[in-house]
Amino acid sequence: MARDRRDYYYHQAKEEGYRSRASFKLKQINERHHIINRGDSVVDLGAAPGGWLQVAKELSGGKVLGVDLQRIEPIEGVETIQGDINAESTIKKIIKIVGAKGTDVVLCDAAPNLSGNWSYDHARSIELATSALECAKKILKPKGNFAVKVFQGDMFNDYLQQVRENFVKTAAYSPKASRSQSAEIYVIGKKFLTAPLRKGDEFVMDIEELGSSGDGAVLIEGFVVFVKEVEVGEKVRIKITDVKPNFAFADVAERLGKTEKSE
Structure with missing residues (x-):
């Protein structure tokens, strides 16, 4: 055959x-x-x-x-x-x-x-x-x-x-x-993907605003990352969980306290 x-x-x-x-x-x-x-x-x-x-x-x-x-x-x-x-x-x-x-x-x-x-x-x-x-x-x-x-x-x-x-x-x-x-x-x-990050990457970020869905929205080299279960004023270490052509998603790996602006 x-x-x-x-x-x-x-x-x-x-x-x-x-x-x-x-x-x-x-x-x-x-x-x-x-x-x-x-x-x-x-x-x-x-x-x-x-x-x-x-x-x-x-x-x-x-x-x-x-x-x-x-x-x-x-x-x-x-x-x-x-x-x-x-x-x-x-x-x-x-x-x-x-x-x-x-x-x-x-x-x-x-x-x-x-x-x-x-x-x-x-x-x-x-x-x-x-x-x-x-x-x-x-x-x-x-x-x-x-x-x-x-x-x-x-x-x-x-x-x-x-x-x-x-x-x-x-x-x-x-x-x-x-x-x-x-x-x-x-x-x-x-x-x-031409994003400046990849799945599994970690970053320390200040949460300054929330997106329309209620997730945190941060910029990494001009690239939007949505972070689940955060509040404005938090300082967190995030881990990228998924990357799309125009944005990415991340979970909180560690909560580091409040940002200087919120204190």
């Missing part, structure tokens, strides 16, 4: 003019998670031979850019860069093409060259996915989306947590087009 399925997507790719059977993985990811919308700009990291670029162009109709160490054969309506995503010079080239405001979507279907040593291959996959995440953080617009391939293993949960800290929603997904014997899985991050 695995061979039949592999042959099915291989032949479908040939029949429909895609450069890779992996094109169907992106189609299925997008059907499930809606990471690419019409008009979006898309950057595909490790894009050769270009199967995902073809699908990204179909789905978005907008600016699509492929980046790879190898040369990518031209695709109509798609721009390409030959370069290393870890190099600052490559990041500058990407930003020059997509614009200073950034891109709507970052994709990465790249995989390391397999050695046959699973622990080593898994670690290399996580290293590559981490590079993709770091690049995405530099080029994504606020509320942008991210999808990256990783190999499952003992480092997977830690990587998933890294993505979770930078996006409002995260998920792990295996499209049907992935081979059944493959340990690959795709990590999806939706709505990139």
